[in-house]
Amino acid sequence: MSGWFSHFMNLHAVYLKWGWIQVSVTNLIVILLMFTIFGLALFLPFPDRRKGDKK
Amino acid sequence: MSKKLWTAKVREAWQRNLPIEKLLPDTQPAYVASWIYVFGVLTLAAFSIILISGLALAFAGPAWYHTSSFGHWVNSLHFWSVQLFFVFMVIHLWGKFWMAAWRGKRLMTWITGSIAFVASIATAFTGYLIQTNFDSQWIAFEAKDGFNSVGIGAFFNVTNLGQMLLLHVAFLPLILGAITFVHVIMVRKRGVVPPIDADENNTKVDSK
Numbered sequence: 069m070s071g072w073f074s075h076f077m078n079l080h081a082v083y084l085k086w087g088w089i090q091v092s093v094t095n096l097i098v099i100l101l102m103f104t105i106f107g108l109a110l111f112l113p114f115p116d117r118r119k120g121d122k123k
Numbered sequence: 124m125s126k127k128l129w130t131a132k133v134r135e136a137w138q139r140n141l142p143i144e145k146l147l148p149d150t151q152p153a154y155v156a157s158w159i160y161v162f163g164v165l166t167l168a169a170f171s172i173i174l175i176s177g178l179a180l181a182f183a184g185p186a187w188y189h190t191s192s193f194g195h196w197v198n199s200l201h202f203w204s205v206q207l208f209f210v211f212m213v214i215h216l217w218g219k220f221w222m223a224a225w226r227g228k229r230l231m232t233w234i235t236g237s238i239a240f241v242a243s244i245a246t247a248f249t250g251y252l253i254q255t256n257f258d259s260q261w262i263a264f265e266a267k268d269g270f271n272s273v274g275i276g277a278f279f280n281v282t283n284l285g286q287m288l289l290l291h292v293a294f295l296p297l298i299l300g301a302i303t304f305v306h307v308i309m310v311r312k313r314g315v316v317p318p319i320d321a322d323e324n325n326t327k328v329d330s331k
Contacts, residue, residue, distance in 0.1 A: 098210075101210075102210055102213060105210070108158070109159045109162070109218070110157075110158075114156045114158055
């Protein structure tokens with residue numbers, strides 16, 4: 069690894085804290101990403117394989 | 124009338140409970156055509172990559188995967204497949220929880236899925252413990268404190284590298300694989316759960 073990526077990967081973890089809740093920014097990003105994928109899976113239309121067969 | 128052999132009894136029970144048409148179907152209900160239904164099989168795909176890369180790591184050993192470029196790559200493939208495995212499994216869990224997937228005699232499907240989830244955590248945890256780096260040392264001693272504080276620290280020693288290595292490569296994957304197998308068989312036996320407002324006997328979609 070070199071350059072900005074190496075610098076970025078070697079930074080200390082940043083933690084967010086609200087009372088007893090503590091989460092690292094990294095984990096928060098992963099959790100938000102999972103929520104996003106879940107939402108997209110519910111609302112994105114599924115490709116219809118039969119479309120090409122319609123007469 | 125002659126008494127039936129146990130083989131015949133097993134065969135008949137199998138055919139009654141899980142006919143081959145259910146085990147290897149070529150049609151699925153229309154409601155399955157949704158992205159939320161792909162996360163179970165994505166989890167299985169990630170699990171397959173984990174098993175294959177894990178076998179490579181086990182056979183070639185740390186002298187290979189800690190030193191050579193290709194070894195590092197396979198080690199990373201193993202690690203990142205686990206990250207994807209958990210992402211897919213948790214989204215699969217959310218989807219099934221919110222559609223109350225235990226409906227329609229699917230309780231055993233739900234329970235085996237839950238056990239597989241817990242077994243996955245145990246397998247991943249022992250995997251983290253055998254990285255033989257500062258991360259694994261930190262995780263082991265934090266976990267040791269945690270297990271001691273709830274009174275189960277005497278049953279197994281998470282700082283014992285050999286014990287954790289064997290649990291990770293020999294015991295836990297077998298348990299997880301067996302539970303996953305039963306889970307998939309239950310999915311085939313009971314069918315894929317319909318959304319809450321959908322008809323169980325929804326129009327079939329031909330997969331051909």
